[in-house]
Amino acid sequence: MGMRRASYPASGLVMGVVLLLLGWGIPGRADDDGALTSTLHSRVTSVAVFKNGYGLYFREGRARPTDGWLMADHLPFAALGSVWIYTLGEKDLVDRVISAKQTELSFAGAEGLARLLSERIGARVAFETIDGKQFDGELKGLVEGMAMLEGQGSLIALKLDTVKTARLVDLPLRIKVATGKPVDVAMTYLQTGLRWLPTYCITPRDGNKASLILRATLVNDAEDLVDSTVHFVVGVPSFTYQGELDPLALNRVGAAIQPRFDISALRNQAGVDAEGARGEPGAAGPPGLRPRDLPNLPGEDVGELFMYKVEHVDLKVGEVAMLTVFQETAPYREVYQWDADTPDVWSCLKLTNSTSMPWTTAPAAVYRDWRMLGQNTLNYTPLKGEKVLPVTVSRDIGVGVTETELGREYESTPREGYHWTAVTLEAAAALQNYMDKPAEITVTKTVVGELLANSDEPTISRSRESLQAMNPTNLLTWTVTLGAGEKKTLTWKYKTLVRQ
Numbered sequence: 001m002g003m004r005r006a007s008y009p010a011s012g013l014v015m016g017v018v019l020l021l022l023g024w025g026i027p028g029r030a031d032d033d034g035a036l037t038s039t040l041h042s043r044v045t046s047v048a049v050f051k052n053g054y055g056l057y058f059r060e061g062r063a064r065p066t067d068g069w070l071m072a073d074h075l076p077f078a079a080l081g082s083v084w085i086y087t088l089g090e091k092d093l094v095d096r097v098i099s100a101k102q103t104e105l106s107f108a109g110a111e112g113l114a115r116l117l118s119e120r121i122g123a124r125v126a127f128e129t130i131d132g133k134q135f136d137g138e139l140k141g142l143v144e145g146m147a148m149l150e151g152q153g154s155l156i157a158l159k160l161d162t163v164k165t166a167r168l169v170d171l172p173l174r175i176k177v178a179t180g181k182p183v184d185v186a187m188t189y190l191q192t193g194l195r196w197l198p199t200y201c202i203t204p205r206d207g208n209k210a211s212l213i214l215r216a217t218l219v220n221d222a223e224d225l226v227d228s229t230v231h232f233v234v235g236v237p238s239f240t241y242q243g244e245l246d247p248l249a250l251n252r253v254g255a256a257i258q259p260r261f262d263i264s265a266l267r268n269q270a271g272v273d274a275e276g277a278r279g280e281p282g283a284a285g286p287p288g289l290r291p292r293d294l295p296n297l298p299g300e301d302v303g304e305l306f307m308y309k310v311e312h313v314d315l316k317v318g319e320v321a322m323l324t325v326f327q328e329t330a331p332y333r334e335v336y337q338w339d340a341d342t343p344d345v346w347s348c349l350k351l352t353n354s355t356s357m358p359w360t361t362a363p364a365a366v367y368r369d370w371r372m373l374g375q376n377t378l379n380y381t382p383l384k385g386e387k388v389l390p391v392t393v394s395r396d397i398g399v400g401v402t403e404t405e406l407g408r409e410y411e412s413t414p415r416e417g418y419h420w421t422a423v424t425l426e427a428a429a430a431l432q433n434y435m436d437k438p439a440e441i442t443v444t445k446t447v448v449g450e451l452l453a454n455s456d457e458p459t460i461s462r463s464r465e466s467l468q469a470m471n472p473t474n475l476l477t478w479t480v481t482l483g484a485g486e487k488k489t490l491t492w493k494y495k496t497l498v499r500q
Helices: 010-022 109-118 247-253 263-269
Strands: 042-049 054-063 069-072 084-087 094-099 124-129 134-143 146-151 154-159 163-169 173-177 183-192 194-205 209-220 225-234 306-315 320-339 345-352 362-368 371-378 386-394 397-410 420-433 439-448 450-454 459-462 473-482 487-499
Touching: 042 194, 054 194, 069 183, 084 094, 094 247, 109 134, 109 163, 124 146, 134 154, 173 183, 194 320, 194 345, 209 225, 209 306, 209 345, 306 320, 320 386, 320 397, 362 386, 371 386, 397 439, 420 439, 420 473, 439 487, 473 487
Parallel strands: 042 225, 194 362, 320 439
Antiparallel strands: 042 054, 054 183, 069 173, 084 183, 094 173, 124 134, 124 163, 134 146, 146 154, 194 209, 209 320, 225 306, 320 345, 345 386, 362 371, 397 420, 420 487, 439 473, 450 487, 459 473
16 A cells, blocks of 8 residues: 555654654555454564664554553563553554553453453463463463464463463553554663674775675574564664663563662653753663674764665564675775884875765775785765775885984073973984875874975864973875875974973
């Protein structure tokens, strides 16, 4: 069927905007609504995954209310304030949501129990019989006054007239909706346990074009993904309460972890108490349910978020998948970088983002003829932007730095309570291209002191703090091109103060 507009509470406007940006669709109706019960079976249809180990999930399902109530089959370990449960119709609004540890079924006789169970086919139900026996399993159906339970690989037929008590298991969430007809229900929430780590494979080709492949390693420690659309997010938005568990999820945590609910603690978390400062957030979810430790990658602030989309993802809890996000070509040039404070010259690729999407910060391995040349970090690159990727140390460019003292002048007037000696030095950085082709080289040099002279018009930058220092710190940057076999010398002269 066609797309239908979702109804959001006014206070959930921000979450609604995020969902629209993700392009999440509206579910179609089931082919046969007659088979629906009040048990809301849902699945993750879409999830936006952030590099910090959190995911913004979107679940959906369809069910038929009993007396206006649905029983949800899923309750996430959601971050505080991130849970939104709503219908996908314009008028079938969610009235209230109740989280409970157990859901007892109140019935009178076998016929009353049968009526209640008929609306809960597919749910997990625990029974106690009159003689004290206990049964627990998935309710597969009702046959001639018997409940068919599947559990531990076997099918049990339990006579309803022998049942003393019955309760629903794993259905801790009750949802009140303003309709008695079949309804599409959606749930969004922020939850830890899902993380992606991007990696690039870059292969320079002839014609100054490089093949660029981005793959995402998706680590799932949260919940199963079945035919889900995954949005890999570039950048991390601000989720203030991401480290704190939402009260709706407390019953799932269990009494052994949190024996009682402290409303005053929640008030502090939510910033209600004006005089109480909210503590530093911890890990969302109880001990034993936190995601595995993974390496941290450099962060990035991209202003507006960008999302790479991969569809039809199947990944169970505990599994790790590597997914190809895109394969593109991009212009590149071979350049060299030399930090003249070190002896190494780096061979680099200067890449231009001519694709239709930004490049996220990630490790990048460079191959030529499928031989690995090196690996480094490709930093965030916007559309039409350029980034230099250092690949490996080069021996094709010879370099060296020399310094010569030209004189000393002893100052008789103290500064900052000390006497100083002004030392004047002249320095030179020598370069030679050993290759039979031109080489573009960027040279940087840190000079501590007052610059007096320099050659070849370098770019000079200073930090604000160093401007008032006794010896300001200067960063000199030259970009030179050496022909095949050509030599060049860059020079500068400066004065530095040495305390006596």
